[in-house]
Amino acid sequence: MKVLLIGGGGREHAIAASLVKSPRVDKLYCAPGNAGIAKIAECVNIGTMDFDKLTQFAQDNAIDLSVCSMDDPLCAGIVDAFEAKGLKIFGTRANAAIIEGSKAFSKDLMKKYGIPTAAYEIFSDADKALKYLETASYPIVLKASGLALGKGVLICNTHEEAVAGIGELMLDKKFGTAGDKIVIEEFMTGREVSVLAFVDGSHYKLMTSSQDHKRAGDGDTGLNTGGMGTFSPSPFYTPEVDAYCREHIYQKTVDAMKAEGRPFTGVLYFGLMLTPNGPRVLEYNTRFGDPETQVVLPRMKTDIVDVMEACMNGTLDQIELEYEDNAAVCVVLASGGYPESYEKGKVITGLDTFDGKEDYFCFHAGTKFDDRGNVVTNGGRVLGVVALGDDLKQARAKAYEATAWVSFDKMYKRNDIGKALDSIDL
Numbered sequence: 001m002k003v004l005l006i007g008g009g010g011r012e013h014a015i016a017a018s019l020v021k022s023p024r025v026d027k028l029y030c031a032p033g034n035a036g037i038a039k040i041a042e043c044v045n046i047g048t049m050d051f052d053k054l055t056q057f058a059q060d061n062a063i064d065l066s067v068c069s070m071d072d073p074l075c076a077g078i079v080d081a082f083e084a085k086g087l088k089i090f091g092t093r094a095n096a097a098i099i100e101g102s103k104a105f106s107k108d109l110m111k112k113y114g115i116p117t118a119a120y121e122i123f124s125d126a127d128k129a130l131k132y133l134e135t136a137s138y139p140i141v142l143k144a145s146g147l148a149l150g151k152g153v154l155i156c157n158t159h160e161e162a163v164a165g166i167g168e169l170m171l172d173k174k175f176g177t178a179g180d181k182i183v184i185e186e187f188m189t190g191r192e193v194s195v196l197a198f199v200d201g202s203h204y205k206l207m208t209s210s211q212d213h214k215r216a217g218d219g220d221t222g223l224n225t226g227g228m229g230t231f232s233p234s235p236f237y238t239p240e241v242d243a244y245c246r247e248h249i250y251q252k253t254v255d256a257m258k259a260e261g262r263p264f265t266g267v268l269y270f271g272l273m274l275t276p277n278g279p280r281v282l283e284y285n286t287r288f289g290d291p292e293t294q295v296v297l298p299r300m301k302t303d304i305v306d307v308m309e310a311c312m313n314g315t316l317d318q319i320e321l322e323y324e325d326n327a328a329v330c331v332v333l334a335s336g337g338y339p340e341s342y343e344k345g346k347v348i349t350g351l352d353t354f355d356g357k358e359d360y361f362c363f364h365a366g367t368k369f370d371d372r373g374n375v376v377t378n379g380g381r382v383l384g385v386v387a388l389g390d391d392l393k394q395a396r397a398k399a400y401e402a403t404a405w406v407s408f409d410k411m412y413k414r415n416d417i418g419k420a421l422d423s424i425d426l
């Protein structure tokens, strides 16, 4: 079959690698792709929000299946646009993608259906939010309700910080209209775990667990980023946690969306915090996580096309989702300065070292070819270096070893991805 993948980040490179592994895929296109994806797919220069051109391309090229796992296009209705033209696409319709697109929606959904999450209030008026903060307890968490590249969350330790936060989100509009409505939420503590599930409207199948590292600096310091590294599985996701979440979170969420007339199809990402009072939902995403996907999909044994089709056909209960009994670690190589300002266009060397090595992957996030055919940096997060190992410690050692194979000017990485694992007996 012919497949069109939409996007061009590290997550898409990992999805592309899974797709080309499927014996069912004869030809893979990727719009717009990147310099790494170009090695395994034909890149097409169409933007991810250009639904007219994308659907036209799918029609002209007799694409059998399109795949989109990006928040902006999903929330803007890319699945609806493809389906309106009779085209098959794996992803979530806009009316269900709102579970990520509006934190106010997802918080109200959880409250209505008794799904455990932090206590919260929603405000669309800055004065009312400021008044509420006068008597609130600290720390407190402010969240822009809309999409903000994963950066619209402020943890405020004091009343002064929270007042400044309201200014940023609601008055200065740092995240544009995403901050028109905000969620003010109870601060929780605990380890974070990402659990991704394939969902077909009624049933879910969990992928193996993982953990992201969102802060820019070692020791979880510095600004929030799109994600600086991941490991999978998470040893903190114990059978007890799993049982609790199956009973109180996963099926309840799928059923709630169905009951609201917004059946969820695609990948549902549960961002969980394991608090002293039990697991709580921090956030939902309507897509594969980035860079969680880079450690989850290389461990998946089941043919991804079979799973995606089952999601679209409502037959996911008939699929056995299998994972290798191993571990994976991803270390993100970023441009110095990220997530604030950074330079682009730096030549990347050493990429060939990954060729032919089965246990190692170098997923491209922000790369492109320059005029002379060199692969150059083209974003904040540039590469995701992934290694598989028998266990997490081995995978981590291998991933860090492989980060030395590539280089570019002002390359930055965290040195403690998966360091929390040192403190436990694996």
Ligand code: AMP
Pocket (backbone or CB within 6 Å): 118, 141, 143, 150, 153, 155, 185, 186, 187, 188, 189, 192, 214, 271, 282, 283
């Ligand atoms: P979100 O985009 O909602 O996942 O938030 C981004 C990050 O902010 C999370 O991964 C957490 O590290 C942190 N965070 C979000 N909500 C809370 C909360 N209620 N308490 C403590 N930390 C939080």
Ligand code: GLY
Pocket (backbone or CB within 6 Å): 150, 212, 226, 227, 285, 288, 289, 290, 291, 292
């Ligand atoms: N890694 C977090 C996210 O994809 O939103």
